[in-house]
Amino acid sequence: MSHADTPKVTVVAGVVRGVRICLVLMARLAVLGGLALRCSLAPGRSGFTPRRDAWLLATVTALGPAFVKVAQILSTRADVVPRHVARVLSTLHDQVRPLPLGDASRHFGPELRRALRDDGAGLAARHPVAAGTIACVYRADLADGRTVALKVRRPGVVRQLSTDLAIMLALARLVAPLPPLRGVPVADIMRQLAESLRGQLDFHRERRSLRFLKENLAEVPDVRVPQVYDELCGPEVLVMEYLDDLHQRPPAGTDGEQAAVTALRAAYHMLFLDGFVHCDLHPGNLSCGPGRAVTIVDAGFTVRLTEHARHKFTDFFHAMSLGDGQACADIVLSTARPGRDTDTAAFRRDLAALIESCGGATAATFDLMDFAVQLFALQRRHGLYADPQFVFPILSLLVLEGTVRALGPGLDFQAVAKPYLMIALMERAIAAAQRKQESG
Ligand SMILES: Nc1ncnc2c1ncn2[C@@H]1O[C@H](COP(=O)(O)OP(=O)(O)O)[C@@H](O)[C@H]1O
Ligand SMILES: [Mg+2]
Structure with a gap:
């Protein structure tokens, strides 16, 4: 769909x-x-x-x-x-009944039916490895020897939702x-939420997103994303490589600190370089270990940032790392819609104070969650609702923070970000110089 x-x-x-x-x-x-x-x-x-x-x-x-x-x-x-x-x-x-694969398989296309090793009773007896409101995920074997994960949309769920x-x-x-x-843009917020949910119902989009993620993250060492088998997919079925060592908790032999660095690198690569962001990296979708490896699944909730938003976000993070509260305030104000009662001077002052209070924090005491929550509370208090394009990147880091903190409690988020920020700023400077040369 x-x-x-x-x-x-x-x-x-x-x-x-x-x-x-x-x-x-x-x-x-x-x-x-x-x-x-x-x-x-x-x-x-x-x-x-x-x-x-x-x-x-x-x-x-x-x-x-x-x-x-x-x-x-x-x-x-x-x-x-x-x-x-x-x-x-x-x-x-999600309070749902697992759907037996026999029922789900009615929507399979002829290519997938032919490719599956089991049919009839074999499929009917298969239970999902995971069952959600929108889809169930099954493990199945293909006649050619590959083991696949079948993510199958529940019948009728599109109409119902x-x-x-x-x-x-x-x-x-x-x-x-x-x-x-x-002063609260209730209808706009509801529209955004509905849009996110519709995105999760759209399996063509999810399949494309998974492919983008795999291509983009191929550059980050130790990150794994399942391969999509396009020729077998359909509007209600996503067929991908089955990864049988996914864990909700890191297994023995996981290098916690290094796995946390891998997860953060993946996040920063998406945010600062690709502008294509997985916004739902909770432990069900991000599996850590063994060693320093990290596996990412479920591209149902992704956001493509406009180049403008990616630049703003990069600048914000950069200004924050320099402790430059005024620059941060300029960026937020340029991405937010002020309400009738917004006092921009007061917002500027409060945000600068917040950034300065973080300036002296060491890696272990800087709490991104706390910072972001205070930043958002400040915006709400001043009647500013930021453009979601600017908010989603921060939210994606917040979803990740719990996992990263648990794995590497002393990890310096900003230090891991720095090389990605530098590359992003350099790429932008080179592109600007090229444009200038071409036009001049
Ligand atoms: N390629 C895969 N290989 C093995 N297990 C998978 C794969 N994709 C998903 N899963 C399992 O199924 C669960 C649900 O899949 P996911 O895509 O996250 O669906 P949902 O959108 O319902 O969260 C995952 O948390 C994971 O345990
Ligand atoms: Mg999931």
Whole structure:
């Protein structure tokens, strides 16, 4: 499915589903009201926060898989939601039934059917190695001896999620003018979230993205990305090399610090040199070890940065490494849309203070997560919502930070970044000189 093929949501289906969603929301709001009342009557008015968090998880789950997926994406948007909400939403899990390969294989094309060693009963009995809301992943053998991973989209998932996304967009437009949300670009943010989710439904795009990642990261030593077998893929099936040594936790024999350096190098290569970024490098998609090796899978959530955004981001990181708060403020202001009440001078002052406070931090004490969260909180406070092109690179590093910190606690993020920053700045200077020569 490409974005152009997004199925039209029929009015009847939309209305029926919309009414159901409204009923669920009303029932859940009544539960929240009850909770608030009970807690306000309790001695010390305590216990509301954990109950509210549990209520939020239960509400999102009750609303269905599209809401769960959007909330999972939202949990990575440190620029949009406060940290505690992000933490709660990040614990949401896909609640799905694994689909036997027999059912999934109905959508296989003739080339793939012919290529598979098993058919009929052999396939029907096969269970997925991983099952998510959008797809299941299976291990299968080809007649020519290759072992492949088949990522198969769940039947009906595009229509189901598209209806809910249309309703979510309508709801976002409805609540946007409410006073607590004034100044927050709710509809824009919802559109971005919907776009990310649609990207994950688009297997042509994912296949292309995986190919780009493999080509781009071939230059980074010790990074592995599965090979895509294009001739066997289809709109609902992604066929790739099966990598059987993926681990959620690094196995014995992993050189933690070196594996962390490998992962960071891959991230910086994508950010500063390629401008094509895997935005979802959580431990399910990034496997570390053995030795210093790192394996990256799942190109469902990638972003191609414009050259302009890549340059801005490189300049920001560079200015930050020099402790130049004013330059950082200039860059953020040039990428963000100021709100009605934005006081740019105050923002400048606060950002400069933040950058300066990081200037003296050693590698072990500089916390990228903390820095980014403060940066985003500062922007929200000043009514500035940055262009997502500028935000996504930072988010991709945040998703990675937990893993890198656990593997190499003393690792200096900035030192690993420096060679990539230098190459990016040099390449840009050479390109500018060439352009000048050609025009002059
Ligand atoms: N090429 C592969 N070889 C082996 N296992 C894979 C491969 N690709 C994915 N997997 C396994 O399947 C899981 C889900 O695949 P992924 O592409 O991340 O799907 P999802 O989009 O549902 O997260 C991965 O976390 C990994 O364990
Ligand atoms: Mg994944």
